[in-house]
Amino acid sequence: MAIVRWYDYPEQNRSLRALDQLQREMNRLMADLSAQSPARHHAGVFPPVNISEDGQNLYVRAELPGMQPEEIEISVEGDTLTFRGEREFSETAEGVNYHRRERESGRFRRIMTLPVKIDSESVSAVFRNGVLKIVLPKAKEVLPKRVKVESPG
Amino acid sequence: MTEKDIPAREKVEHTIQGESTRNVPLYSPAVDIYESAAALVLIADMPGVSSENVSIDVHDNQLTIRGTVPAEEEKERPLLREYGVGDYFRQFTLGKTIDQTKIEAAMKDGVLTLTLPKADAAKPKKIHVTAG
Numbered sequence: 001m002a003i004v005r006w007y008d009y010p011e012q013n014r015s016l017r018a019l020d021q022l023q024r025e026m027n028r029l030m031a032d033l034s035a036q037s038p039a040r041h042h043a044g045v046f047p048p049v050n051i052s053e054d055g056q057n058l059y060v061r062a063e064l065p066g067m068q069p070e071e072i073e074i075s076v077e078g079d080t081l082t083f084r085g086e087r088e089f090s091e092t093a094e095g096v097n098y099h100r101r102e103r104e105s106g107r108f109r110r111i112m113t114l115p116v117k118i119d120s121e122s123v124s125a126v127f128r129n130g131v132l133k134i135v136l137p138k139a140k141e142v143l144p145k146r147v148k149v150e151s152p153g
Numbered sequence: 154m155t156e157k158d159i160p161a162r163e164k165v166e167h168t169i170q171g172e173s174t175r176n177v178p179l180y181s182p183a184v185d186i187y188e189s190a191a192a193l194v195l196i197a198d199m200p201g202v203s204s205e206n207v208s209i210d211v212h213d214n215q216l217t218i219r220g221t222v223p224a225e226e227e228k229e230r231p232l233l234r235e236y237g238v239g240d241y242f243r244q245f246t247l248g249k250t251i252d253q254t255k256i257e258a259a260m261k262d263g264v265l266t267l268t269l270p271k272a273d274a275a276k277p278k279k280i281h282v283t284a285g
Contacts, residue, residue, distance in 0.1 A: 129203050
């Protein structure tokens with residue numbers, strides 16, 4: 001949806017305005033396209049996260065294979081979400097020969113600023129098949145409100 | 154070893170000859186492989202894959218691991234995408250030393266553990282020296 005500030009465009013520039021609107025619309029389209037292709041905006045911090053939203057909630061997902069839910073610490077402070085933990089491998093047996101070692105272990109901490117105000121009291125998280133999903137309900141004041149139109153009786 | 158931070162790595166995208174019919178990216182899972190006296194153990198990180206969505210087959214000494222990730226709900230609008238979601242695929246060639254009929258697999262929290270027992274002929278044998 002295009003939101004255009006009315007005072008930016010005096011009457012005489014109407015054709016320019018249409019062109020400008022088209023350009024913005026195209027930019028938005030392109031941005032949406034690139035958002036679909038994976039790993040375009042890599043922050044360089046483990047773990048990478050995917051953030052999405054719908055009408056009510058904000059969703060933060062991260063891949064943490066092999067971890068236990070109790071090993072992940074999540075906190076929300078104002079509009080900042082932090083999660084941290086340590087990935088350790090318990091199955092490392094003694095007296096074995098490693099052929100390949102590609103999986104990483106160690107500590108991680110991820111801090112991010114959320115784009116909208118959230119209701120920090122009712123944040124929840126689920127951990128399934130090694131994927132962490134944090135559900136952050138949006139605060140009441142940022143939820144869209146319906147304005148009723150009344151006709152004077 | 155546990156005192157270090159995990160480096161951020163991008164997922165390795167896999168290209169195979171036969172294209173998949175599903176239009177999703179295919180990733181190569183990170184694996185650890187170690188060998189003990191009795192078996193070869195392969196551990197692969199496949200986040201998002203449940204135990205019913207993983208398939209392992211051995212054919213002509215070729216071990217194929219495939220994991221599918223169910224598609225997410227389309228209702229959500231993406232705001233930031235740092236990692237791609239897709240299926241996993243990786244192949245290994247097994248030596249003659251593996252007893253291919255006794256391969257065991259376990260899937261837990263997005264981690265696949267494959268135990269490939271060595272054939273009896275390949276296990277180390279201890280030879281007793283008798284004093285004569």
